[in-house]
Amino acid sequence: MTTAALMNNYGDRTLTLVKGRGARVWDDAGNAYLDGISGIAVCGLGHCHPAITEAIATQADTLVHTSNLYNIPAQEKLAEKLVQLAGMDNAFFCNSGTEANEAAIKLARKWGNEQGKTCPTIVVMEHSFHGRTMGALSATGNSKVQAGFAPLVEGFVRVPYDDPAAVAALAHNDQIVAVLVEPIQGEGGVHVPAPDYLNQLRQLCDARGWLLMLDEIQTGNGRTGKFFAYQHNGILPDVVTTAKGLGNGFPIGACLARGAAAKVLQAGNHGTTFGGNPLACTVALAVLDTLEREGCITLAANRGAELLQRLSTAVADLPQVVDIRGKGLMVGVELNAPCGELVGLARARGLLLNVTAGNTLRLLPTLNINDEDFTELCEGVIELVKNFSPAA
Numbered sequence: 246m247t248t249a250a251l252m253n254n255y256g257d258r259t260l261t262l263v264k265g266r267g268a269r270v271w272d273d274a275g276n277a278y279l280d281g282i283s284g285i286a287v288c289g290l291g292h293c294h295p296a297i298t299e300a301i302a303t304q305a306d307t308l309v310h311t312s313n314l315y316n317i318p319a320q321e322k323l324a325e326k327l328v329q330l331a332g333m334d335n336a337f338f339c340n341s342g343t344e345a346n347e348a349a350i351k352l353a354r355k356w357g358n359e360q361g362k363t364c365p366t367i368v369v370m371e372h373s374f375h376g377r378t379m380g381a382l383s384a385t386g387n388s389k390v391q392a393g394f395a396p397l398v399e400g401f402v403r404v405p406y407d408d409p410a411a412v413a414a415l416a417h418n419d420q421i422v423a424v425l426v427e428p429i430q431g432e433g434g435v436h437v438p439a440p441d442y443l444n445q446l447r448q449l450c451d452a453r454g455w456l457l458m459l460d461e462i463q464t465g466n467g468r469t470g471k472f473f474a475y476q477h478n479g480i481l482p483d484v485v486t487t488a489k490g491l492g493n494g495f496p497i498g499a500c501l502a503r504g505a506a507a508k509v510l511q512a513g514n515h516g517t518t519f520g521g522n523p524l525a526c527t528v529a530l531a532v533l534d535t536l537e538r539e540g541c542i543t544l545a546a547n548r549g550a551e552l553l554q555r556l557s558t559a560v561a562d563l564p565q566v567v568d569i570r571g572k573g574l575m576v577g578v579e580l581n582a583p584c585g586e587l588v589g590l591a592r593a594r595g596l597l598l599n600v601t602a603g604n605t606l607r608l609l610p611t612l613n614i615n616d617e618d619f620t621e622l623c624e625g626v627i628e629l630v631k632n633f634s635p636a637a
């Protein structure tokens with residue numbers, strides 16, 4: 246039983262993990278599990294990667310936190326590295342995904358206010374997930390996540406995902422300042438849009454003078470086989486947010502901006518006490534360095550293609566399988582009935598998986614998963630899906 250001293254917002258948790266190495270974790274009874282979810286797309290380099298452990302330990306013994314009253318060399322270096330990887334101009338650092346999106350939302354609002362718009366409005370998508378703080382929650386397209394938290398923040402207009410025409414149809418709305426969208430919807434059920442969806446949104450935003458703001462909190466940091474998922478499309482957003490995989494488990498988020506968007510936030514406009522501290526930035530620098538040095542992004546691209554291929558060959562034709570989709574190591578298997586029970590069945594056979602949107606098995610393994618673990622993951626998922634018989 247989880248202690249009553251914790252708020253019940255996570256419910257009762259029944260598994261206690263105490264140790265991790267690579268794609269494996271161990272519980273308090275010594276049982277090993279293959280981690281197919283990587284702390285929800287966070288530990289892309291695997292648990293306790295030696296380079297990350299070393300960066301944490303060394304920096305913890307040097308300087309942890311100073312506040313943003315002072316120069317932070319690691320923050321500057323991380324900004325330079327990230328904007329170079331992303332093709333962006335500058336960065337703001339915070340501690341989580343939702344905070345990165347708050348920065349993007351505030352940036353878009355200020356940009357709109359500067360143009361004399363009285364109700365700067367951001368276009369957001371159905372089934373999106375952007376986080377749990379009030380702004381990000383209001384942008385989120387999930388009534389379950391929003392339930393009970395009215396009044397929500399205004400200034401959002403919602404359209405269906407993967408439907409550029411629905412965005413184009415908002416052209417009459419002169420209060421619109423930006424489009425905020427996930428390149429692949431994660432929490433919403435691993436929805437991969439048409440290959441040219443982002444290109445179409447880029448064109449629409451260019452034609453209307455709107456900012457294209459991409460939430461790459463789950464898709465970023467190599468997860469889909471490129472550093473950012475928009476790099477599959479050969480476009481650049483005006484704003485991109487990242488978090489999850491950036492610290493491999495150490496909390497850090499970032500909002501990157503380009504062009505006019507990069508000039509919006511000025512001294513005093515936005516800030517955070519912890520964000521971008523020496524420890525967080527040193528760890529993120531080690532993550533970027535390791536992703537590159539170990540070729541993890543190429544690994545994710547190749548493994549991801551192999552995972553889709555293997556799953557498709559083995560289970561795509563089964564009646565209980567609706568769809569198998571994904572990009573890189575962000576893969577969903579949609580079943581024809583709610584499949585929450587698979588989480589427990591997988592766990593019983595030593596595999597950690599997640600179910601999202603009720604009926605979609607979600608796989609987010611470590612980017613550098615080894616051959617043996619990868620085979621075990623594929624075989625485990627195939628067997629679970631084969632044995633899944635939806636209630637009639």
Ligand SMILES: *Cc1c(COP(=O)(O)O)cnc(C)c1O
Nearest residue numbers: 341342343374375376431462463
């Ligand atoms: C996880 C996630 C968030 C929220 O990140 P937190 O770090 O939990 O605040 C926002 N957007 C997307 C797409 C996510 O996957």
